[in-house]
Amino acid sequence: MPELTVAGRHWTVAAGSNLLDALNGAGVAVPYSCRAGSCHACLVQCVGGDVRDSRPDALSPAQRDQGWRLACQCQVVEDVQIHTFDPQRDGQAAHVAAVDWLGGEVLRLRVTPERALRYRAGQHLVLWAGEVARPYSLASLPEEDRFLEFHLDCREPGQFIEAARQMKAGDPIRLGELRGGALHYDPDWHERPLWLLAAGTGLAPLFGLLREALRQHHQGAIRLIHVAHDAAGHYLAKPLAALAAKHQDLSVELLTTAEAPSALAQLRLVSRQTQALLCGHPDRVEAFAKRLYLAGLPRNQLLADVFLPRG
Structure with a gap:
């Protein structure tokens, strides 16, 4: 069976296993949202070996040459060493600007990054609360808002939701890479x-x-x-x-x-x-x-x- 290596950990998985499931199943936190190759939240880097990729067109040739893959679209077919996003090393520092409720089920989270973030309406961002991560779409507009705004559906429990419920203004939070997604205004x-x-x-x-x-x-x-x-x-x-x-x-x-x-x-x-x-x-x-x-x-x-x- 092929072996996965991440940050010094090694374990075997069944040949043909979905890479995202294999990583998350072993406790390696890789966020995801669409599982269709659109949101790019589950981006990981193959630094040794490779995987079978069902959506090679989803990334640019330059990204692929650097070993980047969308974990949700890949199968483990040989020994492979993976680099995953480390929020403390790779993430951008930010703090919570405000947390309030929009109705009884939607939590509005406003975040201010330490460095200005260039983004477009319709994009999304992975938010990290400690080791817990979740991608969310931006509801804010860069030309009008001085914060990043996210709307969190709290009807169902989840690790990030539980962390967000405890947040207050001034708390630190880490930002992952900005993703394009499918939505934009032309x-x-x-x-x-x-x-x-x-x-x-x-x-x-x-x-x-x-x-x-x-x-x-x-x-x-x-x-x-x-x-x-x-x-x-x-x-x-x-x-x-x-x-x-x-x-x-x-x-x-x-x-x-x-x-x-x-x-x-x-x-x-x-x-x-x-x-x-x-x-x-x-x-x-x-x-x-x-x-x-x-x-x-x-x-x-x-x-x-x-x-x-x-x-």
Whole structure:
């Protein structure tokens, strides 16, 4: 059986084992979110030997030449030595600026890095609380906010969630590498209808992208749909209403899980030039995408990020 080596530890795994599972199963903390090769949270470096990679196109040739691989997309087929991210050595120092609740289930975490972080709306970042890590999408906008903002879904328990619940202003936190993800705002969409469909805290990056589109004076109509378990789950209802009141071409629809199927079935494209951005749980994103395809949206005009729950 092939042998894995990480930071002086050695252990054998079954041939063909998923690298991410093999690392996390042995207690080596490698964060992840999408498991589809999109979020890049599980990036590791092969410094000896190699792995079978099912998504070689997900990284640049330069990254691959340096041994970087997405652990979720790789199988262990031979002895391999792995370098993983060390938050104390490789991470950026930051501190908690504020922690508060948006409704009863979403914790808003605002973080200030010691050095300015250059990022774009829609990107995500791995947060480290001690040895516990989790990737989160940025809800903040670099041109307007002096902090990094994250929305944490606290409905299910998790190690990072439990750590975040105890955080207070001034506490230290480490930042991992900034990742691109699938979502962004393209100025070439300036005059197109823009649809933003979010489920749960999938609203976080779309809130940043909505503000970016408005900052760039997007000329097409913008339609935002947020699906939550119940009315209390619409945790950004007030700021969204304020934006809609200020921008006449922005419409905001807040749906519960029970209301969503019938409402989505009524979706009709106003233009085949519509650009759609989707984010949330994989099942919900799949339902959004299916409805949009049935409505006639070309597949190359849909971008999506998915959030996987993790204990």
